[in-house]
Amino acid sequence: MPTVFLNGEFLPHDQARVSVMDRGFLFGDGVYEVIPAYGGHLFRLQPHLQRLDNSLQAVRIPNPYTEPQWQGILEELVGENAGTDQSVYLQVTRGVMERRDHAFPADLKPTVFAMSNPIPEPDPALAEHGITAISLDDIRWQSCHIKAITLLPNVLLRQQAVEAGAAEAILLRDGEATEGAASNLFIVRDGLLITPPKGPLLLPGITRDLVIELAARHGIPYREGAISEAELRGADEVWLTSSTKEIMPVTTLDGVPVGDGRPGPLYRQMHGIYREYKQAVREGRAG
Ligand SMILES: Cc1ncc(COP(=O)(O)O)c(C=O)c1O
Incomplete structure (x- = not known):
């Protein structure tokens, strides 16, 4: 069972749960990155994290982690999962709201999810x-x-x-x-x-x-x-x-x-x- 990261915790894929009131689920209100890891080394990590930060700023979601924190989380995730070469998917949504409204309150806590799957060599x-x-x-x-x-x-x-x-x-x-x-x-x-x-x-x-x-x-x-x-x-x-x-x-x-x-x-x-x-x-x- 692959391990995923959700809101500060590493847990088996089938135990990860997100609220139905998450704005990512209801509005697609969030941003993401896809980062390959070759032999456990994250590919072009800094540019990926810079683009993530740019996307977050553009949609006014606070970046929940610093670069070293992101690096620590993603390296641990890759280490937990099988595969010499992996593809890390991470997404940050604006968070969970109390009632459905397009406009967003200022104080939401972003939902952070990441998973990693083996990738084969290109055919x-x-x-x-x-x-x-x-x-x-x-x-x-x-x-x-x-x-x-x-x-x-x-x-x-x-x-x-x-x-x-x-x-x-x-x-x-x-x-x-x-x-x-x-x-x-x-x-x-x-x-x-x-x-x-x-x-x-x-x-x-x-x-x-x-x-x-x-x-x-x-x-x-x-x-x-x-x-x-x-x-x-x-x-x-x-x-x-x-x-x-x-x-x-x-x-x-x-x-x-x-x-x-x-x-x-x-x-x-x-x-x-x-x-x-x-x-x-x-x-x-x-x-
Ligand atoms: C619309 C679009 N353009 C370009 C790319 C390529 O970006 P990258 O090289 O960072 O994977 C992607 C990747 O998913 C994409 O979705």
Whole structure:
């Protein structure tokens, strides 16, 4: 039975209970993070905790813990659970109210929940063949930089992708490609790696930032800039990134091959660099 963390306690998964008056349950009033741990080492912990703090501030929920306290809780959770590689999910909701009201009282105590599950290595077939994606209109709100637990549009978009036989949906808003339903977007054009700049219309992905950092470190030319729908469709390579899925090469978009229909040379280079970085985290040589 996996161990979870709930409001200061570590307990078996099936004993964790949250009130039906929790604002997370009734309104989706909360924020979350997903943090991989490789060989017991939390991946890019500081940027994840910074993004958590940014999300909490944006929705006016006090951060219940300091960075060292979060680190202690999450390391203990990973230590309690099985799996060399794990994915930690944590969420903080605004707390439990006395009667249902959209407006929130100032003195609520946030509900803190975290769990950790084993994650397998990405399927090697992915690097070999890539994934299929479809494009969909971005039906989300104007504050996609907040990692809110209110995920109904993302749920519906990804379900639409799955029902269309695709692994992910790439979202279009006002003629521009923003990100995936649960991932960030990169394209390659004439050897240049391009990803949309951060802003309220996309989640500032931790993997996105790492890919940019690794590109800079390895002399791969990159630019942060808007990607029009035409540029997306004409790209030599399309990648989607996320903490748990890492870097996914999109080889078919809306039924049309991307480039020559196989993972491209820049993807293969970055995939190797990323794998080395992940191994360094596992061995405690990188964070
Ligand atoms: C909408 C969205 N964009 C981007 C990402 C990727 O973010 P990260 O690399 O921090 O996992 C996610 C991750 O879940 C996401 O839900």
